């Protein structure tokens with residue numbers, strides 16, 4: 102293998118594809134990408150379903166970033182159209198508010214006099230700050246502000262978190278809870294980033310285009326474990342060969358699986374989707390709607406409202422999203438790492454073991470055991486590629 106290729110990439114998601122492209126294009130490496138699924142794209146895989154609706158099979162994805170380098174790189178591989186995601190939360194009793202929650206939520210939940218009073222108190226406490234984490238509302242000295250924070254927690258964050266993470270908001274790592282911001286400047290978009298774009302050909306085709314290069318070969322339906330193995334003495338081998346592999350390997354799969362779960366299974370949350378075909382008129386009130394109080398499911402994505410649909414179709418496809426734990430018996434796809442001190446410590450043992458393996462590099466959400474937005478995955482992958490390119494001069 103080492104004579105034929107200059108680098109092996111495990112996984113054809115955004116991380117693996119970015120690294121493959123940079124190594125081939127900038128450094129002239131001959132790159133082999135192995136992907137265990139039958140298709141490339143990883144978590145951003147999308148396709149037309151039987152109703153002619155373009156669906157994202159691993160959950161709703163919208164590209165948003167403030168990172169010019171990642172944006173410049175990814176936008177080379179399709180034509181992109183500006184699109185800002187809007188999202189609602191259904192709070193029961195016919196109340197539907199835009200999310201992130203904020204000033205507009207106050208009008209849905211309070212009488213007009215109380216709403217005016219609360220707005221003034223928020224303004225006097227937070228001034229012109231555009232958005233604050235709900236934690237700051239809860240710790241306010243003003244009882245009106247605290248009560249507003251508690252209302253949001255009880256109506257949405259607590260029931261949503263307990264379904265999504267199977268935990269109370271209090272026991273969740275603060276980094277996750279702080280991702281949920283309360284908007285104080287009337288912003289109605291789901292994201293605030295400078296660039297919010299969608300590829301008109303879908304994200305899957307972006308990855309296909311990244312991998313379209315004369316120096317890149319892709320083998321789908323190929324599990325890395327049939328190609329490489331890490332020995333107990335931290336040496337990287339081609340499978341069935343006792344000598345050291347001798348070329349850089351980038352692994353973007355689950356880190357615990359690569360090392361045969363020697364420090365135990367890292368905890369993950371997974372999702373399953375129930376698809377429904379509806380008349381377009383009976384779609385959801387926004388492209389993504391959260392249902393914190395519903396039994397079992399967390400949100401519904403209405404793909405008919407995503408930008409690259411054939412507008413002529415009368416039908417839409419919605420995906421109802423159910424969260425689950427991942428264990429040996431369920432064997433579900435890992436979606437979200439469970440952020441906690443214990444899981445970070447467990448991950449660090451894996452990362453330390455990998456650091457001892459000459460030529461093995463980790464990248465991506467599964468190997469780094471970290472939630473990355475697409476721009477973060479691309480940025481990190483660009484850095485890993487540069488590191489390898491400068492270490493292994495051809």
Ligand SMILES: Cc1cc2nc3c(=O)[nH]c(=O)nc-3n(C[C@H](O)[C@H](O)[C@H](O)COP(=O)(O)OP(=O)(O)OC[C@H]3O[C@@H](n4cnc5c(N)ncnc54)[C@H](O)[C@@H]3O)c2cc1C
Nearest residue numbers: 112114115116137143144160162163325354465466474475
């Ligand atoms: C529900 C959900 C919604 C999201 N929405 C957004 C969004 O709106 N905006 C945004 O910016 N980001 C979003 N993201 C994040 C986005 O999905 C990730 O940033 C991105 O997919 C990371 O790509 P990756 O290559 O690191 O991982 P992946 O896409 O998971 O790719 C890893 C690949 O490795 C393969 N693999 C694993 N093990 C092996 C093995 N042993 N052998 C061979 N191949 C293997 C897998 O099959 C997979 O194809 C969302 C994530 C989730 C879970």
